[in-house]
Amino acid sequence: MKWLASIGLSGTVLALFAAITSIIIGWTYLSTKAQIELQVRRAEARQLLEIFPPDTHDNDLVEDTFEIKADTPLLALRQAARGYRVRLGTEVVGVILPTTARDGYSGDIRALVGIRSDGSVAGVRVVAHKETPGLGDKVDLRKSDWVLGFTDRRLTDPLPNRWTVKKDGGDFDQFTGATVTPRAVVVATRRALEYAELHASNLFETGADVL
């Protein structure tokens, strides 16, 4: 029965190591948990504050959220996501809507669109995409400031039929060698504006929690 003892010994050593490594991971997890949550919120807040700088509102954007359901026709979210209300005093002066362009060159492009209560764009940020590096990825503010061209635009400026890239007869630049990506972002932004117009009372007045 020597083999049985050896199995028992091996099993015990394995279990011992499993326990030790689990404790190490658990301890690291617990001791970094607070810091990680802080980082996630900071990263989120940084993005939101880029669209609505601190001097335009007096609420905590990360806290003041509402839910938008998946697959609404205009925002086309893959799964329910958070939108943010921007308040000055008691008044809602703007919202930040998550939106998804499902017609990117390679997969979905996820973006945040900040819209003021007067219907103008406060800012657009692409938050996740898999577009071609060097071509389509210019929609990312880190690569180029193209996306700043949306600021202060609204549904009437340019007129709806010109809310697309120049190649399609619109007002917005495409990139050399990449039309699909900017087109997807322009159209997604226009749709977000239409969504805000359609749901204006819910977004800016009654303050519904789920849309």
Next chain:
Amino acid sequence: MSNTTLRQLTVNGLWKNNPALVQLLGLCPLLAVTASTVNALGLAAATLFVLVVSNTAVSLIRTVVSDTIRLPVFVMIIAAAVTATELLMQAYSYELYQILGIFLPLITTNCIILGRADAFARKNPLPAACYDGFIMGVGFGGVLVLLGMIRELLGTGAIFADMHLLFGPSAQHWRWEIFSVDYPFLVAILPPGAFLVTGCLIALKNSVDSSLERRLRAHTPEPLSGSKRVRVTGTVS
């Protein structure tokens, strides 16, 4: 640890048995994250840290664990080290964590780490194992960063972009534009570029090696004794 083993380990890790250029281990992250210098540096640092921790731990437990169960134990140690690294990076370098994404947990499956644990750390005392982990990490990381720099330069005409992700806001202006491009040389940044540049680096290393060998032969007539370590490229002996 004597000076000769120290020197030997250094030469092995950095050149003779370089994990990326000779053993060709860990190619997946090597090819995937080296599109820019900052990504390469981030993964290099994480891999180096995990290598040192795992080599140290494996060397410490080498007398306790029997041969039959050594591999699962090593894997547990490595997985724990990687998970801890991932959590730490998430806590203190969140943006880089987001960029490296899946390649951070995948360090667990990087063959260099298990390879060094099994081939070296389990047979050697603590200082040597620790140093071997460090120098192998430097050898791997060095190639990673070199690849990142070459690809970033070819693809964007500049190097050291976005270094603030690693070094804080003061590094924002480290980007160094060497030539300006209207059309980036895309292939360099896309995955095929990684293969091409890695291939060139290996070829370069081999040609340096063979010219060194030729020079050596001119001085000493007897043939060199072959390396007994795992080699994938170069002469197999």
